[in-house]
Amino acid sequence: MKAVVLAAGQGTRMRPLSESIPKPMLPVADRPLAAHTVDAAIEAGATEVVLVIGYEAETVRDYFGAEYRGVPISYAVQEEQAGTADAVNAARDHLEGPFAVLNGDNLYDQAAIDRLFDACPAVCAIEVADPSNYGVLSTEPGRDGSVTGIVEKPAEPPTNLANAGAYAFPADAREWLEVPESERGEHEITDVVARVIDEYDVTPVTLERWLDVGRPWELLEANEWKLADLERRVDGDVSEDATLEGPVVVEEGATVESGVVIEGPALIREGAEIGPNAYVRGATLIGADAEVGHAVEVKNSVISEGTSVSHLSYVGDSVLGRHVNFGAGTNVANLRHDDDDIRFTVKGERVSTDRRKFGVVAGDGVKTGINTSLTPGLKLTTGATTMPSETVERDR
Template identity: 40%
Template sequence: MIIGEIMDAVILCAGKGERLRPLTENRPKPMIPVAGKPILEHIIEKVENLVDNIYLVVKYKKEVIIEHFKNRPKIKFLEQGEIDGTGQAVLTAKDYVDGDFLVLNGDIIFEDDLEKFLKCKNAMALTEVKNPENFGVVVLDKDNNIIELQEKPENPKSNLINAGIYKFEDEIFEILEDIEPSERGEVELTDAIKELIKDRKIKGIKLDGYWNDIGRPWDILDANKHLLGKIKTSIKGKVEENVVIKGEVIIEEGATIKANSVIEGPAIIKKGAVVGPLAYIRPNTVLMENTFVGNSSEVKGSIIMKNTKIPHLSYVGDSIIGENCNFGCNTITANLRFDDKPVKVNIKGKRIGSVRKLGVIMGDNVKTGIQVSFMPGVKVGSNCWIGANCLIDKDVESNTFVYKKEEKIIKTLNTIGGLSNMGIGE
């Protein structure tokens, strides 16, 4: 195989990511950070050495993607028009790609390389999962031709699913132009693939290693944990006296770990972050740029986005906290049910089970007062204020002020007898 046989890659980045709200209120799903950089960055790293051009098809919050990648010479931006759908997104690239090309969903984390795709004319990546009924299920013949594609079937015919990576010849554009929009008004790429299946023109290629379709908040934490498991220690920031560092830890230049703090890897501390004194960073944690975890605060298995401050006496576990948040003293995230069952989370109006440990999912620009607690699996929208002494046991919509109003009784005590009458005793 000669590198360069495929000229281009098209990455689909136009979707809204509704199931990941509030994390996608201010950023498109591909820009959610995992292991210290956006999901999209991980995908681009997988393809940039195989192709001449990378076309990012953007729409929702497009400026966030454009700003981040604008100085990368191989990357070009195409805006999807009014019609939605993965098929329409691919069709957006028709006048730009030349010959065979790769197509990748912009919300997947995967481990395998893609060189084996370059030998095929039309191909779809496949992966095995335990819950195929939640995905597009693929059936192969003995020659690995795809002969059937089932959309979220009740009774799957296999545990192989569409992994969101494709190789196409340019004939796919002609097929897409003839596809009618689906019931939801979208031009679906899978409808075009079904046309290829009729003539057994598309191969199924099984991926090796880790794969995750980032669709729900706990998928982000799972991918974060997996990628952190591959890091190697690199300490370039300032580390003060009596700091304990265990395991694989990256501390970028410009970060500061103050005295008597403990960092247990795998963990990443990005530039401008400040930890401590006496802070405890536990495994599978990422502190993004210019974050602050202060005196006697503990963070475990969480992603803390840029410019967020967790100053003192707080605990954040198995959570995702957006940008520019500020926690008051003794803000606590609960992450485990008493009955040890999967934490329930509201996803697009439905209450579903997630994983055993899950804390809070918080948008950007949230402030908490002192003594605030969050129950497992709650979501807090962007631009919220949570007043002192509140227990948040239900989701909080964006732009909301939650506070607790209590009656305070003040009396003047004139005699010892007055104290006795109030039950204090003599």
């Protein structure tokens, strides 16, 4: 079966991280987010993967090329982000026979994707306590639990099965991809599913674990998930008196100097330099060519490629983009005194992250002056700077 992976989105809720890199290419452990989706499809037996690309398309193409893990990759360009059905329709010419559709910004448990492919026509769902904010599956006991519909954000959810955006479609569905605009002005794949439900028995496949990575703290959660799967491996240059505890990977070409303590899960990518005397606590990703220097503590964070936190700093529960430079003594607060959940601005609105601990999100190229203090839930846009000794309480 071919698999269509949707990766054309702008990722507006992921800004500033998605400003110069498409969301599906943001780092999750040792590969881009969308590579985890493509891997899941390949593991489940996909014979070809069609990537639907649009926003910053070349970055996706450059990574996957024409063949990835021995499986042919082809590309369909979606010119305008007009909805998920429109995205699959862009891939129409690549399709024959049954096909799967997965979101390139979702993490799925592998066993469920295997079952999805086997159970075609099928839809993946996840059991949630409060489904009212999701597309919710209705199922009919009389049809052996087949899916009878998907309702968007229902006031009275018929089940607690939330649509997890992974589908296995019969060959006919290729002809049903042109659906009218929905109320929110998009051509939505759930309308294609509705047609499939009319014509076929559609099996609900329940996922044990699923993560829709839309906002910066979900990128952190994606890393927490995938870093926890790491097996200890030390290929880099590690000083004899450095201490590595638990699942720590030091890639070839990375350096861990004297006095460093790393508590896994942690991944130190090639070319990164840690220490001397740094403390890295899991779950943390230190990207390629990044630097974590003397007396710096990093905890539960993503430090992207080429970023430097060189002296006397604390970074907790944060995501730093590429080529960020934190001046000496820059400290991140990741907890409120009133213990309330940290809020963050998404598309101009303050929303709860549902996390007691969350630090800052810094876009590519951010530079902080020495002794900058950064408050919890702060967003620093691409290229933003701070003055020495500043306490930054508002996004910039």
